[in-house]
Amino acid sequence: xxxxxxxxxxxxxxxxxxxxxxxxxxxxxxxxxxxxxxxxxxxxxxxxxxxxxxxxxxxxxxxxxxxxxxxxxxxxxxxxxxxxxxxxxxxxxxxxxxxxxxxxxxxxxxxxxxxxxxxxxxxxxxxxxxxxxxxxxxxxxxxxxxxxxxxxxxxxxxxxxxxxxxxxxxxxxxxxxxxxxxxxxxxxxxxxxxxxxxxxxxxxxxxxxxxxxxxxxxxxxxxxxxxxxxxxxxxxxxxxxxxxxxxxxxxxxxxxxxxxxxxxxxxxxxxxxxxxxxxxxxxxxxxxxxxxxxxxxxxxxxxxxxxxxxxxxxxxxxxxxxxxxxxxxxxxxxxxxxxxxxxxxxxxxxxxxxxxxxxxxxxxxxxxxxxxxxxxxxxxxxxxxxxxxxxxxxxxxxxxxxxxxxxxxxxxxxxxxxxxxxxxxxxxxxxx
Numbered sequence: 001x002x003x004x005x006x007x008x009x010x011x012x013x014x015x016x017x018x019x020x021x022x023x024x025x026x027x028x029x030x031x032x033x034x035x036x037x038x039x040x041x042x043x044x045x046x047x048x049x050x051x052x053x054x055x056x057x058x059x060x061x062x063x064x065x066x067x068x069x070x071x072x073x074x075x076x077x078x079x080x081x082x083x084x085x086x087x088x089x090x091x092x093x094x095x096x097x098x099x100x101x102x103x104x105x106x107x108x109x110x111x112x113x114x115x116x117x118x119x120x121x122x123x124x125x126x127x128x129x130x131x132x133x134x135x136x137x138x139x140x141x142x143x144x145x146x147x148x149x150x151x152x153x154x155x156x157x158x159x160x161x162x163x164x165x166x167x168x169x170x171x172x173x174x175x176x177x178x179x180x181x182x183x184x185x186x187x188x189x190x191x192x193x194x195x196x197x198x199x200x201x202x203x204x205x206x207x208x209x210x211x212x213x214x215x216x217x218x219x220x221x222x223x224x225x226x227x228x229x230x231x232x233x234x235x236x237x238x239x240x241x242x243x244x245x246x247x248x249x250x251x252x253x254x255x256x257x258x259x260x261x262x263x264x265x266x267x268x269x270x271x272x273x274x275x276x277x278x279x280x281x282x283x284x285x286x287x288x289x290x291x292x293x294x295x296x297x298x299x300x301x302x303x304x305x306x307x308x309x310x311x312x313x314x315x316x317x318x319x320x321x322x323x324x325x326x327x328x329x330x331x332x333x334x335x336x337x338x339x340x341x342x343x344x345x346x347x348x349x350x351x352x353x354x355x356x357x358x359x360x361x362x363x364x365x366x367x368x369x370x371x372x373x374x375x376x377x378x379x380x381x382x383x384x385x386x387x388x389x390x391x392x393x394x395x396x397x398x399x400x401x402x403x404x405x406x407x408x409x410x411x412x413x414x415x416x417x418x419x420x421x422x423x424x425x426x427x428x429x430x431x432x
Contacts, residue, residue, distance in 0.1 A: 048074060048078055050070075050073075050074035050077065050078070051071065051074045051075065051078065053070070053074075054067060054068075054070040054071035054073075054074050055067075055071065057070055057071075058071065063101060064101065065097075065098035065099070065101040065102040065105045065107075065108055066098075066107075068094045068095070068097045068098035068101070068108070069094070069095070069098045069105070069107045069108050069111060071091075071094040072091040072092075072094040072095045072098070072108075072111050072115075073091075073111065075087045075088065075090045075091035075094065076088065076091045076111070076114070076115075076118075077209075079091070080209055080210075080213070081209045082246070082276070083246040083247070083275070083276035083278070084276070088115060088118050088119060091111070091115060092112075092115050092119070095108050095111045095112050095115060098111075099112065106135075106136065109128070109131075109132060110132065110141050110142075110145075112128060113125055113128035113129055113132060113142070113145045114145065116128055116149075117145065117148050117149060117152070120152075120317045122148075122149045122152040122153050122345075122346060123149075123153065123345070125145055125148065125149040125152075126145075126146065126149035126150065126153065128145065129142050129143075129144075129145030129146040129149055129162075130142075130146065132145060133146060138169065139169070140165075140166045140169035140170035140174075140175060143162045143163070143165045143166035143169065144162075144166050144174060144175065144178060146158070146159075146162035147159050147162040147163040147166060147178045147182075148178070150162060151181070151182065151185070151348065152346060152348055153346045153347065153348065154346055154347030154348040154349070154351070154352070155347075156182075156185070156186075156378065159182060160182055163175065163178045163179050163182055166178065167179060172202055173198075173199045173200075173202040173203040173204070173210070173214065174199075176195050176196075176198045176199035176202060177195075177196065177199040177214060177217065179195050180192045180193075180195035180196040180198075180199060180217065180221075181217070183195060184221055184224070184380070185349070185378055185380050186378050186379065186380060187378065187379045187380050187381045189221060189224070189225055189381065192221050193218065193221050193222070196214055196217050196218035196221060197218060199214045199217075200214035200215050200218060208241055208242040209242055209245070211238075211241055211242070212238035212239075212241045212242035212245050212247075212248055213238075213247065215234050215235070215237050215238035215241065215248070216234075216235065216238050216245075216247045216248050216251050218234050219231045219232075219234035219235045219238065219248075219251055219255075220251065222234060223251070223254065223255055223258065223413070224381075224382070224383070224412070224413060225381075225412060225413060226411075226412060226413040226414060226415070228255050228258050228259050228415075231251075231255045232252060232255045232256075235248050235251045235252040235255060236252065238251075239252065244275065246272055246275050246276040246278070249268055249269075249271060249272035249275070250269065250272040250273075250278055250280065250281045252268050253265045253266075253268035253269035253272060253281065253284065254269075254280075254284060256268060257269075257284060257287075257288055257415070257418055258413075258415035258418075259415075262288050262291065262292060265284075265288060266285065266288055266289075269281050269284060269285050269288075270285065273285065273304075277304060277308055278308070279305055279308050279309060279320050279321070280320070282301045282302070282304045282305045282308065283301070283302070283305055283320075283324055284418065285297075285301040286298045286299075286300075286301030286302045286305070287417075287418040287419050288418065289301065290419060291418060291419065302324070302328075305320075305321060305324060306321065309321040317342065318338050318342070319338060319339055319342050319350070319351055319354040320354075321335075321338065322334075322335035322336075322338040322339050322354055322358055323335075323354050323357060323358075326354075326357050326358045326360075326361045327417075327419070327420060329361065332358065332361050332362055333362075335358045335361070336358040336359065336361075336362055338358075339351070339354045339355040339357075339358045339359075340355065342354070342355075343355045343371075347374075349374075349375045349376075349377070349378055349380060349382075349385065350375075350385075352371050352372075352374045352375040353371075353372065353375035353382075353384070353385045353388055355371045356368045356369075356371035356372035356375055356388055356389075356392065357388045359371060360372075360388070360391065360392050360395070365392065365395055365396055368392050369392055369393075369396060372385070372388055372389045372392050375388075375389075376389060381412055383408075383409040383410070383412040383413040383416035384409075384416050384417060384420070386405050386406075386408050386409035386412070387405075387406065387409040387416065387417075387420060387421075387423075387424050389405045390402045390403075390404075390405030390406035390408075390409060390424070390427070391406075391427065393405060394427060394431065399431055402427075402431060403428065403431045403432065406424050406427060406428045406431070407428065409424055410424055410425065410428065
């Protein structure tokens with residue numbers, strides 16, 4: 001007979017640990033600096049009370065899937081709190097064991113679907129989410145998986161449909177965060193801000209990380225539109241709620257750099273990177289050092305980006321590395337190879353934008369124009385995409401359109417990228 005306390009406890013654990021608001025933001029994704037082992041019962045895991053408790057449950061009930069599901073949730077929760085991305089691999093090992101014992105275990109299937117998204121296996125996530133909604137049509141969880149997977153694959157109408165179904169079934173923080181993300185993608189900034197606020201307010205008050213995650217997303221929405229003061233206040237609230245939260249630290253460093261406090265940004269970003277090396281943080285540190293004329297330190301950070309992405313990061317999502325190379329006019333063939341490969345797998349606006357930018361840098365202007373047109377289709381008001389579109393139009397000889405797009409980018413966020421924003425200003429001055 002199964003332990004009833006375990007059965008009732010599992011859904012609560014999942015609710016607390018798997019707060020997958022929107023995989024593509026920015027975010028939401030962090031890549032750690034060292035590869036960890038993927039065994040289920042490492043002695044090093046006993047420093048976590050939840051993990052230790054799960055291991056004891058497995059010891060008591062080795063033939064039950066429940067202990068392995070609890071262990072997987074504990075790993076996922078710890079990965080979210082610390083940014084140690086490799087813990088998700090340990091979680092997946094535990095989930096596989098649970099499904100070996102019981103292939104139809106609903107909790108393990110939900111965890112498997114979530115991990116597909118976390119590890120950027122979006123097609124597999126879409127398949128798993130579809131099966132979950134078929135088998136459990138009244139359970140909102142599966143529709144959350146469908147929302148995330150479809151959004152990452154560029155199936156935006158289907159993502160909106162799934163999010164609406166999720167909210168109808170269970171209006172809570174997790175569904176509100178998904179709605180906020182989709183509103184942001186469609187350029188509804190006020191709607192996104194209000195919904196991220198609602199998501200933060202309705203999060204389980206005992207789950208400090210989930211609440212701070214919502215606040216970081218809210219701050220990012222402010223930053224996206226150049227509202228730097230509001231953004232920093234929101235990041236500070238996230239840090240007060242969950243001290244030293246790596247995502248909030250990195251975001252606060254970004255907003256300090258946006259306000260030209262470069263020394264302050266270096267201090268915060270270095271602290272964040274020392275905790276959890278992250279691609280965006282390393283790139284920004286490299287850009288700051290470049291702006292300060294410190295080529296040696298800049299190179300150290302850019303080299304770190306390659307280590308994180310190529311050696312440790314998610315192997316099927318390296319478009320940020322491709323964008324960096326394109327920005328720097330280096331390794332353009334490799335950059336284009338990456339974006340072409342990824343664009344074959346997913347058609348979201350950010351992957352399509354990366355493809356457009358690498359095509360542009362290779363001088364393939366008609367193809368770049370086609371790609372950037374697709375990237376602009378949601379009218380998401382993303383300054384980087386608008387900048388790329390403006391540069392492509394300039395080289396195509398469409399000066400008026402280029403001027404309009406570059407003005408839009410800088411009006412939205414005059415510091416959308418520490419170095420590329422300066423390029424935008426120079427080109428705009430030339431066009432004027």
